[in-house]
Amino acid sequence: MAEQTTDPLTGLTEPTSEPVAEVLARAVGVTRRYGDVLALNGLSLDIHAGELVGLLGPNGAGKSTLINLFVGLRRPSAGRVELFGGSPADPRLRRGIGVTPQETGLPSTLRIGEVVDFVAAHYPRSVARGALLEQFALSGMERRQIGGLSGGQKRRLAVALAFVGAPRLVFLDEPTTGLDVEARRALWDGIRHFHADGGTVVLTSHYLEEVEALAERVVVIGEGRVLADGTTADVRGIAGVRRVTLTADALPDLPGVLSTEREGARTHLLTADADTLVRALVRAEIPFSDLEIRATSLEEAFLTLTAREPQAA
Numbered sequence: 653m654a655e656q657t658t659d660p661l662t663g664l665t666e667p668t669s670e671p672v673a674e675v676l677a678r679a680v681g682v683t684r685r686y687g688d689v690l691a692l693n694g695l696s697l698d699i700h701a702g703e704l705v706g707l708l709g710p711n712g713a714g715k716s717t718l719i720n721l722f723v724g725l726r727r728p729s730a731g732r733v734e735l736f737g738g739s740p741a742d743p744r745l746r747r748g749i750g751v752t753p754q755e756t757g758l759p760s761t762l763r764i765g766e767v768v769d770f771v772a773a774h775y776p777r778s779v780a781r782g783a784l785l786e787q788f789a790l791s792g793m794e795r796r797q798i799g800g801l802s803g804g805q806k807r808r809l810a811v812a813l814a815f816v817g818a819p820r821l822v823f824l825d826e827p828t829t830g831l832d833v834e835a836r837r838a839l840w841d842g843i844r845h846f847h848a849d850g851g852t853v854v855l856t857s858h859y860l861e862e863v864e865a866l867a868e869r870v871v872v873i874g875e876g877r878v879l880a881d882g883t884t885a886d887v888r889g890i891a892g893v894r895r896v897t898l899t900a901d902a903l904p905d906l907p908g909v910l911s912t913e914r915e916g917a918r919t920h921l922l923t924a925d926a927d928t929l930v931r932a933l934v935r936a937e938i939p940f941s942d943l944e945i946r947a948t949s950l951e952e953a954f955l956t957l958t959a960r961e962p963q964a965a
């Protein structure tokens with residue numbers, strides 16, 4: 653049933669349009685400078701309750717800076733940042749978030765159980781230790797010392813700690829960097845579990861397959877600005893790049909080719925205009941076979957979007 657509102661003046665009741673999910677974190681025209689470096693350049697972004705958002709962008713795009721502003725570690729040089737409708741500097745509001753920065757150093761002599769309990773003690777409410785460790789494939793390891801853990805186990809623990817205080821909103825800065833496939837999948841499961849229970853997640857990643865596997869919404873950031881914001885399919889569409897694959901001995905110069913890659917007998921050409929490219933190919937009258945045209949992966953779209961940026965500036 654549609655929700656209704658009552659006009660305070662007329663007393664008339666009207667159905668409202670679709671209920672809009674609450675905004676948990678908001679950046680409005682945010683600029684952040686570090687000396688001469690412009691890390692964020694008038695960026696605006698809303699994170700809604702229940703979303704799983706992937707922030708994607710090359711090194712130095714401004715992703716970590718944005719997270720640091722949302723979690724109250726830094727202040728914007730200009731513009732406004734809100735957390736749960738208030739200031740990220742307010743410690744009461746910060747209790748509603750969980751964070752795993754890009755690098756974490758945990759004391760090597762402490763045991764996993766001790767670290768989890770220590771973090772839990774900072775929150776009014778916390779999740780059960782056993783369940784948390786199970787979600788991040790660390791079950792039965794409570795008594796293991798941090799110093800003796802593998803890199804993957806340490807990272808899984810660091811990420812699990814973001815969830816200890818039963819947060820509404822979690823920020824994960826490159827959660828799976830340096831992990832092998834198995835450890836990465838264990839982490840993804842933990843993140844998915846939290847999200848399936850209604851939790852909101854913002855994560856940055858260089859692994860495009862990770863963003864495709866986890867996120868419903870992708871925000872591509874480049875040079876401190878939002879370049880694209882949509883579903884993974886939208887982002888591919890915005891880039892509009894096609895991959896044209898064919899078998900040919902040698903190819904002439906063709907119009908609109910963004911990149912060329914050879915794989916055995918096959919040649920892959922990336923282009924924003926597959927029609928023009930194929931026409932030029934036919935006109936060139938060189939023998940080719942097994943022509944195939946398909947949409948690009950998110951990785952290819954991402955590279956095209958970020959490569960375009962200097963020309964747009």
Ligand SMILES: Nc1ncnc2c1ncn2[C@@H]1O[C@H](COP(=O)(O)OP(=O)(O)OP(=O)(O)O)[C@@H](O)[C@H]1O
Nearest residue numbers: 686689690691709710711712713714715716717718
């Ligand atoms: N504390 C700082 N002092 C000076 N410059 C900084 C500082 N932190 C970030 N920067 C600069 O701001 C820009 C944005 O950096 P940021 O770490 O936010 O990017 P990023 O997208 O998270 O990159 P990465 O993917 O490499 O982590 C970069 O040019 C970086 O060198």
